[in-house]
Amino acid sequence: MRAIDRATSEQYATPSLLLMEAAATNAAREAVTLLTEGSLGSHEANLHGKRIAIICGRGNNGGDGAAVGRALWRQGARVEIILCGRLADAKGDAQINFEIARRLAAGPDRSLSFIECDTLSTWNEVAARLADCDLIIDALFGTGLTRPVEGAHRAVVERLVQLREARDRSGVSTPRILSLDLPSGLDADRAQPIGPAVRADVTVTFTAPKPANVLPPASRLNGRLVIAHIGSPGELIEASPSRLFLLEASDARAWLRRTRYAPGSYKNSHGHVLVVAGSRRFTGAAALTANAAMRSGAGLVTIAAPRSAIEAVAARLMPEVITAPIAETAHGTASVEAVEEVLTLAERMTLIAIGPGLDASDEATRRFVREVIVRRRVPVVIDADGLNALAPWPSDLRGSDVAPLILTPHPGEMRRLIGTAGDEMLQDRVEAARDFATKHELHVVLKGERALIASADGRVFVNPTGNAGLGTAGSGDTLTGIIAGFLAQELAARAQNSDPIAAVNAAVYIGGLAGDLAARARGMRTMTASDVREHLSEAVLQLDAEGELPS
Numbered sequence: 001m002r003a004i005d006r007a008t009s010e011q012y013a014t015p016s017l018l019l020m021e022a023a024a025t026n027a028a029r030e031a032v033t034l035l036t037e038g039s040l041g042s043h044e045a046n047l048h049g050k051r052i053a054i055i056c057g058r059g060n061n062g063g064d065g066a067a068v069g070r071a072l073w074r075q076g077a078r079v080e081i082i083l084c085g086r087l088a089d090a091k092g093d094a095q096i097n098f099e100i101a102r103r104l105a106a107g108p109d110r111s112l113s114f115i116e117c118d119t120l121s122t123w124n125e126v127a128a129r130l131a132d133c134d135l136i137i138d139a140l141f142g143t144g145l146t147r148p149v150e151g152a153h154r155a156v157v158e159r160l161v162q163l164r165e166a167r168d169r170s171g172v173s174t175p176r177i178l179s180l181d182l183p184s185g186l187d188a189d190r191a192q193p194i195g196p197a198v199r200a201d202v203t204v205t206f207t208a209p210k211p212a213n214v215l216p217p218a219s220r221l222n223g224r225l226v227i228a229h230i231g232s233p234g235e236l237i238e239a240s241p242s243r244l245f246l247l248e249a250s251d252a253r254a255w256l257r258r259t260r261y262a263p264g265s266y267k268n269s270h271g272h273v274l275v276v277a278g279s280r281r282f283t284g285a286a287a288l289t290a291n292a293a294m295r296s297g298a299g300l301v302t303i304a305a306p307r308s309a310i311e312a313v314a315a316r317l318m319p320e321v322i323t324a325p326i327a328e329t330a331h332g333t334a335s336v337e338a339v340e341e342v343l344t345l346a347e348r349m350t351l352i353a354i355g356p357g358l359d360a361s362d363e364a365t366r367r368f369v370r371e372v373i374v375r376r377r378v379p380v381v382i383d384a385d386g387l388n389a390l391a392p393w394p395s396d397l398r399g400s401d402v403a404p405l406i407l408t409p410h411p412g413e414m415r416r417l418i419g420t421a422g423d424e425m426l427q428d429r430v431e432a433a434r435d436f437a438t439k440h441e442l443h444v445v446l447k448g449e450r451a452l453i454a455s456a457d458g459r460v461f462v463n464p465t466g467n468a469g470l471g472t473a474g475s476g477d478t479l480t481g482i483i484a485g486f487l488a489q490e491l492a493a494r495a496q497n498s499d500p501i502a503a504v505n506a507a508v509y510i511g512g513l514a515g516d517l518a519a520r521a522r523g524m525r526t527m528t529a530s531d532v533r534e535h536l537s538e539a540v541l542q543l544d545a546e547g548e549l550p551s
């Protein structure tokens with residue numbers, strides 16, 4: 001962010017004070033929305049009678065705060081700008097904004113005040129009044145904080161935490177808290193809080209989200225996240241060397257548009273998924289995967305399951321899915337003899353999805369999985385017992401451009417794949433997923449809150465959709481089906497020019513969105529994986545209605 005800010009000033013003749021003003025204007029707009037939620041009439045008029053406290057540090061985050069305070073005061077609110085520190089110690093743009101605020105506050109209009117809190121006792125006086133505010137703007141620290149907050153500043157952060165807790169306990173709605181750039185107390189670059197930190201209702205972050213805005217557990221303190229563009233040109237952001245990305249609706253929409261069902265296309269142009277899944281004991285997982293692939297728009301889906309399981313699987317399948325029985329062990333799990341059968345079937349398929357319900361406790365099944373993957377000629381999505389069959393991941397097994405491997409572990413499976421170092425490595429999910437993906441030249445979808453997609457080239461994407469309601473049997477199998485269904489379309493439509501990661505990203509985003517829509521319809525507690533599948537249509541239509549409706 002610092003490099004982008006600097007380049008904006010140097011290459012585009014944009015003074016940083018202008019960026020600060022734009023940041024403030026954007027944040028003020030969100031503050032107005034937060035203050036007037038549910039009320040009618042023009043926003044501006046509604047700020048009369050609202051009490052707002054702006055808690056500023058002496059850095060540029062505080063400078064943003066002072067500028068927001070000025071904007072909200074102009075719109076009629078009663079604003080108290082509280083500088084936690086001395087004006088004499090402020091520098092640059094922040095100093096300018098504090099000085100503007102100080103002079104305006106010295107004028108005849110008593111609805112703006114500017115207070116320097118340079119001792120704990122002045123702060124305590126101010127802190128006592130905060131509970132009566134409608135809104136508190138947290139502008140104490142932004143990207144400049146790199147060590148835990150201490151001393152007087154810690155007392156400030158703790159007071160804001162305490163106010164939020166008291167508010168939530170008593171069920172009242174004020175004071176609301178809006179953080180500028182990130183909740184104060186967090187280190188912008190880390191997913192783990194480094195000390196006490198503010199818990200906001202809304203965070204307005206500038207130019208691009210930082211890791212602490214999007215990665216849990218820190219992300220949970222952000223509330224609703226708004227990304228505000230404040231004047232840095234898009235090409236500077238694009239050119240930044242960051243390898244961490246937040247997926248947005250526009251990414252999923254772009255993929256849907258690029259792979260629209262074209263006039264004259266037919267089922268083979270939409271790809272053929274071979275699902276290798278199920279065992280005598282587990283038949284539901286196999287059906288969930290195949291059904292989700294079918295619902296995701298694959299032209300054809302075939303499910304290969306052990307002979308004695310196929311009938312039970314078929315009973316749960318959509319009628320559109322084709323079945324293929326394969327050789328099995330005495331326990332009704334896929335046997336080594338099934339390798340040739342599966343590879344022969346796969347010759348006519350776009351890709352293989354292997355794993356759900358396979359039951360990898362049998363050594364023969366483990367060998368079956370490994371053989372299929374080693375000898376594959378098409379891409380393979382590997383999930384559940386397909387992953388367990390290969391854990392810890394064999395160091396000589398890698399993906400390739402011709403036949404990429406896409407692994408979809410939840411954290412437990414990821415730990416087993418990494419092996420003994422798994423627990424320690426997973427402390428940093430981004431690095432663990434990136435490291436694993438680049439080392440073995442494959443793609444990893446690390447499931448869980450804010451799923452990560454790590455590409456073999458080292459890029460990592462954070463998915464913002466989905467909710468706790470997805471913690472239910474079969475939602476992983478469903479996601480595997482969606483990934484396979486989307487990938488099949490990508491590969492069938494674009495052959496040599498295909499971009500598997502774009503398809504996987506779209507699948508994870510849209511799968512999560514379908515989960516959010518299912519939760520809206522049924523509640524997180526009572527939704528099931530089948531509800532997720534049944535909300536895929538709504539998710540896709542929400543993103544690209546034009547492309548999904550016949551002209």
Ligand SMILES: NC(=O)C1=CN([C@@H]2O[C@H](COP(=O)(O)OP(=O)(O)OC[C@H]3O[C@@H](n4cnc5c(N)ncnc54)[C@H](O)[C@@H]3O)[C@@H](O)[C@H]2O)[C@@H](O)CC1
Pocket residue numbers: 002005006016019020023057058059060061062063064140141142143144145146147148149150153180181182206230
């Ligand atoms: N061009 C830019 O750089 C822009 C920056 N903006 C804002 O500027 C912010 C970054 O500003 P700064 O770099 O001034 O940093 P901050 O405003 O985040 O504050 C850091 C200040 O606190 C001090 N500090 C750091 N850790 C501390 C601790 N543990 N206890 C006490 N003091 C501590 C630092 O020495 C520094 O003075 C961004 O988050 C954003 O809000 C925006 O105004 C947009 C433009």
Ligand SMILES: [K+]
Pocket residue numbers: 061138139140141142179180181182183184
């Ligand atoms: K802040």
